[in-house]
Amino acid sequence: MRSALAYVPRLGPLAESSALAATAFFGSLALVAFVSSNPIVLGGVGAGVVVVGVAAGARRALGAAARWGAALGVLVVAVNGLASQRGATILVRGWELPVLGQLDVSAEALAEGGVLALRIAVVLGAFAVHSACVDPDRMLRLLRPLARHSALTATLIARLVPLAAADHARLREAARLRGPAAAPVGRAAIVRRLVAGSLDRAVDVAATLELRGYAHGAPRVAGSSRHSRHSRHSWRFALAGAGIAGAGVAARIAGAGEFDAYPTASLDTDPLTLCLAVGLVGLAALPFAGSRKGIRG
Amino acid sequence: MAELVCLERFSYTYPGAGEPALRELDLELAEGEFIVLAGRSGCGKSTLLRALCGLVPHYHGGEASGALAVCGLDVREHGPAELGGAVGLVGQEPETQVVSTTVRGELELPLELRGEPGAARARAVEEVALALAITGILERPTDTLSGGELQRVALAAALVLRPRLVLLDEPTSQLDPVAGDELVGLLRRLNEEWGMAVVLAEHRLERCLAAADRVVALERGRIAFDGSPTGFAGWSIAADPALATPGARLFSLAGVRPLPVAAKDARRTLLRQGLAPRAAGIGGPPMVGVGRITRRGGGSFAQPPGGMPARRRRRRGGPSPALEARDLWVELDAGGVARRALRGLELQIRAGERVALMGRNGAGKSTLLRCAAGLLPPARGSLDAARGCALLPQSPADLLLRERVDEELPGELGAEALAAVGLEWAGERDPRDLSGGERERLALAVVMAGRGDGKAPGVVCLDEPTRGMDGARKRALAEWLGELADGGSAVIVATHDVEFAARFAARVLLLGDGELIADGSADEVLSGGWYFATEVARILGGGGAITPEQGARQLRESLAPPPLGAARA
Numbered sequence: 001m002r003s004a005l006a007y008v009p010r011l012g013p014l015a016e017s018s019a020l021a022a023t024a025f026f027g028s029l030a031l032v033a034f035v036s037s038n039p040i041v042l043g044g045v046g047a048g049v050v051v052v053g054v055a056a057g058a059r060r061a062l063g064a065a066a067r068w069g070a071a072l073g074v075l076v077v078a079v080n081g082l083a084s085q086r087g088a089t090i091l092v093r094g095w096e097l098p099v100l101g102q103l104d105v106s107a108e109a110l111a112e113g114g115v116l117a118l119r120i121a122v123v124l125g126a127f128a129v130h131s132a133c134v135d136p137d138r139m140l141r142l143l144r145p146l147a148r149h150s151a152l153t154a155t156l157i158a159r160l161v162p163l164a165a166a167d168h169a170r171l172r173e174a175a176r177l178r179g180p181a182a183a184p185v186g187r188a189a190i191v192r193r194l195v196a197g198s199l200d201r202a203v204d205v206a207a208t209l210e211l212r213g214y215a216h217g218a219p220r221v222a223g224s225s226r227h228s229r230h231s232r233h234s235w236r237f238a239l240a241g242a243g244i245a246g247a248g249v250a251a252r253i254a255g256a257g258e259f260d261a262y263p264t265a266s267l268d269t270d271p272l273t274l275c276l277a278v279g280l281v282g283l284a285a286l287p288f289a290g291s292r293k294g295i296r297g
Numbered sequence: 298m299a300e301l302v303c304l305e306r307f308s309y310t311y312p313g314a315g316e317p318a319l320r321e322l323d324l325e326l327a328e329g330e331f332i333v334l335a336g337r338s339g340c341g342k343s344t345l346l347r348a349l350c351g352l353v354p355h356y357h358g359g360e361a362s363g364a365l366a367v368c369g370l371d372v373r374e375h376g377p378a379e380l381g382g383a384v385g386l387v388g389q390e391p392e393t394q395v396v397s398t399t400v401r402g403e404l405e406l407p408l409e410l411r412g413e414p415g416a417a418r419a420r421a422v423e424e425v426a427l428a429l430a431i432t433g434i435l436e437r438p439t440d441t442l443s444g445g446e447l448q449r450v451a452l453a454a455a456l457v458l459r460p461r462l463v464l465l466d467e468p469t470s471q472l473d474p475v476a477g478d479e480l481v482g483l484l485r486r487l488n489e490e491w492g493m494a495v496v497l498a499e500h501r502l503e504r505c506l507a508a509a510d511r512v513v514a515l516e517r518g519r520i521a522f523d524g525s526p527t528g529f530a531g532w533s534i535a536a537d538p539a540l541a542t543p544g545a546r547l548f549s550l551a552g553v554r555p556l557p558v559a560a561k562d563a564r565r566t567l568l569r570q571g572l573a574p575r576a577a578g579i580g581g582p583p584m585v586g587v588g589r590i591t592r593r594g595g596g597s598f599a600q601p602p603g604g605m606p607a608r609r610r611r612r613r614g615g616p617s618p619a620l621e622a623r624d625l626w627v628e629l630d631a632g633g634v635a636r637r638a639l640r641g642l643e644l645q646i647r648a649g650e651r652v653a654l655m656g657r658n659g660a661g662k663s664t665l666l667r668c669a670a671g672l673l674p675p676a677r678g679s680l681d682a683a684r685g686c687a688l689l690p691q692s693p694a695d696l697l698l699r700e701r702v703d704e705e706l707p708g709e710l711g712a713e714a715l716a717a718v719g720l721e722w723a724g725e726r727d728p729r730d731l732s733g734g735e736r737e738r739l740a741l742a743v744v745m746a747g748r749g750d751g752k753a754p755g756v757v758c759l760d761e762p763t764r765g766m767d768g769a770r771k772r773a774l775a776e777w778l779g780e781l782a783d784g785g786s787a788v789i790v791a792t793h794d795v796e797f798a799a800r801f802a803a804r805v806l807l808l809g810d811g812e813l814i815a816d817g818s819a820d821e822v823l824s825g826g827w828y829f830a831t832e833v834a835r836i837l838g839g840g841g842a843i844t845p846e847q848g849a850r851q852l853r854e855s856l857a858p859p860p861l862g863a864a865r866a
Binding site for chain 2: 170173181205206213
């Protein structure tokens with residue numbers, strides 16, 4: 001079975017937009033997630049990512065991102081709760097832990113961890129939908145003018161997910177083949193091997209790309225016949241992306257959507273912040289407006 | 298002939314390596330030559346191919362000295378992208394040689410990157426797809442292709458620019474004998490009709506020597522032999538018998554000269570010496586005398602020796618089978634559509650049997666093994682392995698994730714598993730420090746540990762274990778698997794390597810499109826067909842001899858003067 005993040009050709013506006021527009025669109029969602037600390041705004045971006053994923057038919061990718069985001073989020077909240085010794089609302093006082101010594105756990109530290117976790121989940125979601133819906137071949141062609149002399153960079157960006165997905169499936173199957181008396185293989189061991197192995201494999205694929213002529217000094221990649229059909233959807237995604245990034249950055253500059261964790265957590269819930277969150281969802285859904293075939297499971 | 302490649306005292310050392318991979322090579326290749334590159338694993342064949350296309354040293358780094366020019370370009374100054382239009386490379390692992398999402402995209406990519414217009418791209422893709430018989434998969438996503446299909450796509454992508462020189466690193470390792478022979482035939486055709494020079498690194502030399510103009514053998518990074526295929530046959534027997542083809546070994550053991558390059562040469566020599574297979578009492582009609590050959594819907598080809606069907610004979614008494622399939626159907630997901638990979642398989646394998654599972658790419662070999670190991674559920678019917686089943690996958694390295702051998706196999710049962718594969722001494726070693734063969738045995742210990750009745754599982758399966766192995770390692774593996782079978786496990790090896798099957802197996806199962814199309818003893822099955830036959834069987838006309846030793850015995854018997862009484866009669 002294919003990995004949830006592996007690219008599958010789909011119908012719909014996202015599939016028909018150019019890789020540049022699609023990448024800029026998802027990049028803008030990630031950008032707002034990075035510049036904003038307000039959980040309401042982050043929730044708006046997250047909802048936007050979900051809308052896009054569902055509309056593009058990438059529910060499995062969203063599900064996988066949600067699982068990884070939840071696992072990472074729990075870890076981040078726990079670590080931040082223990083590592084940050086700030087905050088006025090002490091939930092656990094004088095917790096004695098080996099190595100770390102005596103620790104307090106505050107509600108503010110947990111809240112700050114929660115915001116970090118939400119940010120990670122949103123970025124993972126945007127990455128997962130992009131990976132599942134944007135053709136890596138088009139990404140490769142997109143990257144060529146930017147990284148002509150680094151086939152490895154291009155491979156890492158455009159092919160790492162498919163390679164890692166294939167390796168992961170193989171390693172998982174190998175783990176199932178181990179005899180009952182062999183040491184069991186946990187996720188951590190597989191991930192460790194995956195990281196090391198995928199990099200090696202990416203180097204091999206990059207070598208192939210070199211041989212195919214990736215760094216060759218041809219004037220430009222020959223045009224794709226689908227280019228003109230991309231135009232309308234590409235413009236929509238590009239404009240929506242610009243709107244999302246613009247709104248997020250402008251709100252940040254204007255001081256809307258503030259969130260301060262310490263000394264006590266304070267959260268902006270003014271109308272502007274709420275409008276921003278709702279507006280982000282609307283902007284994310286905009287490229288799919290009027291498209292029937294995009295709304296599929 | 299014009300010079301295409303010129304190496305002068307060329308040496309190369311990989312970054313961080315203690316000794317050079319290539320040592321002071323002097324070599325010239327002419328336009329239109331077909332060269333086979335021979336040598337044991339690790340002798341430098343792959344490195345030489347990588348040097349000829351510019352990946353060494355441009356991509357891998359390291360230190361190079363001496364001169365290397367390809368198509369008039371100094372490789373030290375021109376990288377793989379510049380050489381790519383003139384040189385195509387097909388590497389060992391097809392998985393890493395495909396960079397696009399679809400097959401058509403893969404074939405178009407090199408043309409696009411060189412700015413070819415759409416019409417030229419379409420024509421080039423169509424022609425190369427026709428040549429390699431991949432028109433039917435042009436629109437398929439590359440991640441749904443089998444190993445054999447990937448290999449063809451990688452070759453097509455290397456050929457689509459019509460390079461003057463094509464380099465191939467064990468291109469038949471993933472291909473069944475039919476596809477392997479077709480590939481070598483295609484290369485020969487491209488070489489003869491279009492003057493494309495070919496450098497082909499192979500371990501299974503019997504497949505490609507007949508097509509070659511010249512053989513270059515490497516030994517520890519140096520050229521050990523450079524000459525004609527006929528000269529190579531003699532050199533290999535004298536200097537490194539592990540590199541000798543089965544045909545050359547057959548003649549050498551039987552004392553027949555000259556040593557052959559291919560089956561056709563060998564038969565001609567035998568005819569000249571009055572040893573025509575039929576005249577010598579060797580050979581006979583193909584597919585006759587096979588112990589148990591069954592064909593669904595078509596009845597049986599032949600009755601087994603003894604008259605009674607083998608399956609019924611076993612059911613009357615004796616121990617229960619180690620593996621038993623009853624009306625086994627398995628379906629695979631092929632891009633959202635269910636594909637029947639196994640169709641109504643009926644099979645019994647006894648404890649201690651040595652079985653080779655053969656068939657074309659996609660015939661269902663790996664599916665059967667994965668189903669036996671519990672990775673795939675039957676869609677219908679059953680597959681039972683009463684005393685457990687261990688499966689060694691195609692990439693044994695995927696099973697070795699820790700830094701010490703005894704961390705992979707802890708405790709008493711782990712130690713027993715290590716002892717069972719002869720690695721009890723390696724507990725504190727890092728798996729990466731073991732040799733290739735030892736790593737393969739360690740991986741086998743990992744899948745066997747704790748299965749069965751405490752000693753070994755009832756069935757041990759290996760999926761294509763000889764990929765990339767030289768002759769010496771294959772022989773060692775065959776011997777070791779024989780010992781495993783002698784210990785009571787049924788050993789099933791899915792392989793495309795007929796010579797390995799002949800050496801290892803007592804019984805051969807031939808699958809075709811998910812059905813069992815032949816089931817008989819190795820000497821019967823591997824001497825009775827055209828494609829799934831060893832070189833010795835092809836030389837001797839299919840008389841039951843499949844290994845050089847068996848064939849030589851037959852030849853010596855036919856060479857011996859008849860007994861006096863027989864002469865009088």
